[in-house]
Amino acid sequence: MTLRASLLLGLTALSLAACARTTVLPIAADEVELTAYVAPVCGAWGAQKMALHDAAVETLRAHYSRFIVMDAGAADDVRVLMRTPTIAQTYGSATVTGTPGYATASGSSTTLYTGGLPIVAGTHDETLVLRLFHRTDPGAENAVSARSVLGPQWQKALAHGFPHTC
Structure with a gap:
C-alpha cells in the first residue's frame, strides 16, 4: 500500500470514528448555549436534528423538563481537501490477417x-440558545417537552447522552 493510500485510509477512519460532537456553554442558571458539530456527510439537516436531540438531553441532565429555543444559528466550513x-x-x-506482401x-x-x-473535511454546525423550564414554571406551557423530543425511549437516550454519529 502506498503512503498516499495509507493516508487516505487513515483520514477516512478518523472521519468515521467521531463524526459528531456537542459543546454546552452555561449562560445563566436556566439558559445554555449548545452547539452541535457534525461531519459533512450529515449535512445541515443532520446538525439540526442532533442539536434538537442534544437540547432535550441537556435539559433533562440539568434537571429541567422543558425548553424554548431563544436563538439559533448555523454555519459550516465544509470543503474539499x-x-x-x-x-x-x-x-x-x-x-x-494477411498474405505475403499484404x-x-x-x-x-x-x-x-x-x-x-x-x-x-469540515463540519456543519448548529447553535441553539435554550431557556430551560421546570414543568410548573411560568411559560412552561409554551415550551417543548424534552421527553417528547427523545421519544418513548427517552431514559435510554438520556443514559447514552450526546450521540457521536448523525
Missing part, C-alpha cells in the same frame, strides 16, 4: 478511469 488519485487503465485487442489490421481499445473522488 483533495481528490484521490485518478487511474486510467486501457484494455485493447487487435486482429491482423496485411490488414483491426482492433479496439477501451480506457477505464477510476478514482478522482473528493476528500471532504
Whole structure:
C-alpha cells in the first residue's frame, strides 16, 4: 500500500470514528448555549436534528423538563481537501490477417478511469440558545417537552447522552 493510500485510509477512519460532537456553554442558571458539530456527510439537516436531540438531553441532565429555543444559528466550513488519485487503465485487442506482401489490421481499445473522488473535511454546525423550564414554571406551557423530543425511549437516550454519529 502506498503512503498516499495509507493516508487516505487513515483520514477516512478518523472521519468515521467521531463524526459528531456537542459543546454546552452555561449562560445563566436556566439558559445554555449548545452547539452541535457534525461531519459533512450529515449535512445541515443532520446538525439540526442532533442539536434538537442534544437540547432535550441537556435539559433533562440539568434537571429541567422543558425548553424554548431563544436563538439559533448555523454555519459550516465544509470543503474539499483533495481528490484521490485518478487511474486510467486501457484494455485493447487487435486482429491482423494477411498474405505475403499484404496485411490488414483491426482492433479496439477501451480506457477505464477510476478514482478522482473528493476528500471532504469540515463540519456543519448548529447553535441553539435554550431557556430551560421546570414543568410548573411560568411559560412552561409554551415550551417543548424534552421527553417528547427523545421519544418513548427517552431514559435510554438520556443514559447514552450526546450521540457521536448523525
